[in-house]
Structures are given as structure tokens and as C-alpha cells.
Amino acid sequence: METVFSGRLLAKMKRIERSVWFQGFIIGIIIVAALTVGAKTYPLPYSVELAINYLDAFITIFFLVEISLRFMACDDKRRFLKDPWNLFDTIIVIGSLVPLSDTDMILVARLLRVFRVLRLVSIIPDLRFLINALLKAIPKMGYIALLMFIIFYIFAAVGSIFFDQVNDELWGDIAISMLTLFRVATFEDWTDVMYETMEVYPMSWIFYIVFIFLTAFVFLNMMVGVVLDVMTRETAEKEQENQDNHHHALVQQIAELQAQVARLSDKIDDSHKASSQDKE
Numbered sequence: 001m002e003t004v005f006s007g008r009l010l011a012k013m014k015r016i017e018r019s020v021w022f023q024g025f026i027i028g029i030i031i032v033a034a035l036t037v038g039a040k041t042y043p044l045p046y047s048v049e050l051a052i053n054y055l056d057a058f059i060t061i062f063f064l065v066e067i068s069l070r071f072m073a074c075d076d077k078r079r080f081l082k083d084p085w086n087l088f089d090t091i092i093v094i095g096s097l098v099p100l101s102d103t104d105m106i107l108v109a110r111l112l113r114v115f116r117v118l119r120l121v122s123i124i125p126d127l128r129f130l131i132n133a134l135l136k137a138i139p140k141m142g143y144i145a146l147l148m149f150i151i152f153y154i155f156a157a158v159g160s161i162f163f164d165q166v167n168d169e170l171w172g173d174i175a176i177s178m179l180t181l182f183r184v185a186t187f188e189d190w191t192d193v194m195y196e197t198m199e200v201y202p203m204s205w206i207f208y209i210v211f212i213f214l215t216a217f218v219f220l221n222m223m224v225g226v227v228l229d230v231m232t233r234e235t236a237e238k239e240q241e242n243q244d245n246h247h248h249a250l251v252q253q254i255a256e257l258q259a260q261v262a263r264l265s266d267k268i269d270d271s272h273k274a275s276s277q278d279k280e
Contacts, residue, residue, distance in 0.1 A: 014073045026066060026123055033059045034117040056113070060096045063116070067093045085122040092116055129234065137230040141223055148219050152178050155211050162204070163197050170196075184208060185215045 016022055036052050036059070044052070067089055074080045081087050092115055121127040156177035163171040170180045170193060184190040190208065197204040 016069065016073075018073075023123060027120065029059055029062055030117065030119050030123065033113070037114050037117070059116075060093075063093045063096060063119075085128065089119060089122050092119060129238070130231075133231045133234045134227065136234070137227045140226045140230075144219055144222050144226065148215060151211075151214055151219075152181055155207070156181055158207070162201065162207075166197050166200050167193075181211065181215075184211065187216070 032055070036056055039052055040049075070086070070089075071077060071080055081090065096113055096116065121131055153174070156174045159181065160171050160174050160177040163177075169176070171177050180193060184193060190212075194205055194208045197207075
């Protein structure tokens, strides 16, 4: 009896945890938590600040109940924390339980309360998909970043050699030159830097045009291309997995139907045998 009751309770927890309204309510609570974090950055009356503190306590308790419900609804509880998203949510919830008082952990507690906004990523599947694709694209993007660093280093060395006498604050050494080139690559008043060097070296515009073409157009598009390629492959794999799951479900349904038909045929045969025996 207890086993049946626990099974029904577990099934009910799963229905609640996977229901659309519950997921929407969680998203709403996360948004409210983000708004409370932003509100605390403003000078507020004491009554409003007290109400926000009570609301923050309610949100923390709700997150604790929600993560506990997810843990109890999980089929394999030993593998619950092996899921990176579950581990992330658990760390955020446990960190939010740290009281906001004058202790050494106050900054950590505040940071974890800020990071509660990131729980939107773990709740919304499409955001999880984007983050997973971005993480898988990082290795390839690392090689592009390395190549960009080499280009930055070469152009910074050239700029430091030729433009040092033009403006020592912008081209004094290779480190400052790389910072100046980053300013050029982000188009932050880069024409002022270019016109200043053109007064001494009229053809120096070639230096800037080539650098901007390589960094702002070639490498940036390469970064975008890598992310799109990974997302395309991830989408194809996800669709294939959904098709495999659908095919597996159909096979199971067909097997169950065949078993039911076999049982019905056996019953019909048994009824025919019983009727024939009665006639005899």
C-alpha cells in the first residue's frame, strides 16, 4: 500500500514539475528575483526595502522547494547532480541560503543572488541549447582568437616602431599599441588615431584599413561562422534524436499492439475450443 501511494505521489510530482504552468511560474519568479536585485541598487525608503527583503526570502524558499521537487521527481537521483544544469541550480539555491548580514560571505551571497537570473537558461530549453552550442564552439573559436592575437601583435609591433614619435601615449610600447588597436577594431574614434598618424605618414591609412579588414570583417565573420556551424550540427543531431525516440516509441506501441492481438487470438481460440468441447 505504501509503495502504491509513493508511486502515485512520485507521478504527481513529475506532472507538477513538468507542467507548463509550473515552468511559467518559475520563470516569473526568476524575473521578479532579477527585478529585486536591480531595485536594491537604488536608494529606497525603509518600508520598501523591508518589503523587498521579505520578497527575497520568499523567492529563496520557493527556489529551495522547487529544486527539492525536481530532485524527488528525478528517476535516477544518483545522477541528478551529474547534470551540469542541475548542479548549477543547486549551487545557486544553496548559495542564496547564506544570510545577508555583516559577514565575510556577504559579497558571495549577493553575487549568487545576482546569478539567480541565469536560472532562466536552465529553465528554458532553447536557451540551454544556445549555451551548449556556444560551449562546444569555444575550442574552434580559441584558434581564431589565437590567430587574432598574432595579427594584433604584429600590427602593434609595426605601429610601435613607426608611430611612437607621433603619439607616445598611444604607441609607446607594444602593450599600449595593442590596446590602441583594440580601440581601432571596435571603431572607437579610430579616425582620430588615423588622421594623427597621417600628418606624419600620409600613407598610414593603409595600415588601418588592412587591420580593420582582417579583424572587424574576416575574423568576426569566422567567429560567427563557427557558432552557426556548431548550432546547425546540434540542431541536426537534436532532430535525429527526436526522430529516433519517435521511432522507438512507435516500435514499442506496435509491439504492445501485437502482444494484445496475440492475447485476443489466444482467448478466441480458447473460447472456440471450449464451445467445441461443449457440443461434443
